[in-house]
Amino acid sequence: MNLKKPLTVETICLDLKGATKEAILAEMVELLVASGHIRDRDAVLKAVLEREKRMSTGMQNGIAIPHGKTDSVDCLVAALGIKRAGVDFGALDGQPSNIFVMTVSPDSRTGPHIQFLAEISRPLNDASVRAKLLAATSPDEVLHLLIG
């Protein structure tokens, strides 16, 4: 699938400010607003928080993939954020999370959602890609690393 469309330089932040899981999620949703496809920011945040309540999307090695479904978005939207110092995200390995990939897609329409998450995070399995991402100095560099 085309990963380039949802993830753009506008929806990438290399220096997230939040110090808690909730703050990071709110900041990421703000990034999504930049895509221009969000009708109700609060509803989007609520969908993502609901999903987090069921089980944290904090995986291993600093990766977190918060996501949710709501009809407050017109199409699949995605954002990537980096918090070098890391935040306690309730990750599987108990380590702080520092690379966040957020995806939100419409609830009542079919289309890739988990597939997007899986494909965009596949390169993150590679430790050298993670290291390069954390050292990236521009959103373009991040896009190049993940999408080519």
Add this chain to the structure above:
Amino acid sequence: MLATEIQFVFQLGILIVFTRVGGYWLRRWLRLPGVLGELIVGMLIGPYALGQFHWPLIGKLFPFGPGGAPVSPELYAFSTFASIVLLFLSGLETDLSTFLRYSVAGTAVGIGGVVVSFFLGTGCAVWFGLADHWLAPHALFLGAIATATSVGISARILSERRKMDSPEGVTILAAAVFDDVLGIIVLAIVVGMSRAETEGGVSWSHILLIAAKAFGFWIGATAAGLLLARRFSRLLKYFKSTQAIAALALGCGLLLAGLSEMAGLAMIIGAYIMGLSLSRTDLVQVIQKEIEGLQNILVPVFFATMGMLVNFAAIRPMLQIGLVYSALAIASKVLGCGLPALFCGFNRHGAVRIGVGMLPRGEVALIVAGIGLTSGAIGQDIFGIAILMTLITTLLGPMLLAGSFENPAPGLRHPDDLAKAHNRTIELSFPSSDMAEFLLGRIVRAFRQEEFYVYRLSPDALTYQIRKDEIFFTLESEGGDIRLTTTVQYETLARLVIAEEMLSLRSMLHLAQDNGHLDTMEHDLVAGLFGGNGEEGEP
């Protein structure tokens, strides 16, 4: 003697009831494919056996049709409609682009099987004096009948033996798609050529021209279908209702079937092309689901009607040739599919498994034989041989395939190649089969929501193929177990999809536990059921 329409209704009722019961018992008692039961029921109740029996009040149930035809024109038309629906659905289940990319071994095995089967089938007719030359209709039909594999039967065995994800299993499934497509092209050419022959145009150039025309129609119609499919699906979606969409799609399939017959090809080719064109749209599941009920009624009637056409007296003198033809049909797939497999990294064990997995012939062989019989290109003797071969290969295929896996020896020449195949199976065990089936349904729904094509391989087993472009999964459930197999590249996607559905399941269970309202709901439902003191029906 009953009026035609009453007799037709009786015939249809008897066929539906007996094929269902026969198929069920054969599956249950002998663990044989249901299609065998349906064919055998047709043979037993047909005009050449019990159909001639005089019943009080209703007379003969399956008398000969006008002009001595084995079945009435009404019943034959009904079974033709069934074959069109069958091939329409078969086309719908094919995702050409995925399989073209999926497996080099699958391509080689599929092509090898079709070429060798056609050659040996045609050769059999020439060697035994049934045809004067290789291009005679008898020869061409025996070749075409021998080509098409019915992989559903093998898929069930692979699933039962948990070999769906084995290199052999993956290759058999991929090869079957090429086999289907090539089988239809062969049929298109054979029908065209045999018509030219029977019409007296026996010159080679004329026959080759017809073959080129048939091939051209196939390529042209398929290309047009694939190009216009998205526009056509948008047009269908205008009608919103899923029933309307499915009915319109099938209706157009019937129209294209009629057109292809008028163009000098078989009707099923048009139906297959319409299905194949729609297979690349997101309407596949909608149409499949809506037509499923119709298919369940029609298909057994089709197989039984084919069985009814078998004239035992005509086969008897041909029995020996029939057995040789069946043996050649078996050898042609074992060699035609097995040899290319040997060149694609498989060893002797693997090649034999692939060869026997491609053995069973089914609906396409029967449809081709039926077309040959009604068009006069082949006689009842050759038709009988075709049925015999279908019965033998359908009976032996599953047994040989299961037996070939008894020896646990790896099927690849270098078992380390398994690592190269990078297949991964995610296995989950649940306390009950109900729970596993519930989650299976959720996983199927989740993939469909992600716009994957999901289809069930066989009605007898909970085995699904899930695909989108180059991504391919096999999902199976047996007892309380669920297995999802894919390549290492798509393992993350598989794990995430299952994990999300497990979470939903858990949330639902929590919600059910925490929600006192459900308790009162249950209580309200049964309270007062036996509290009445008065007459029946009084609360």
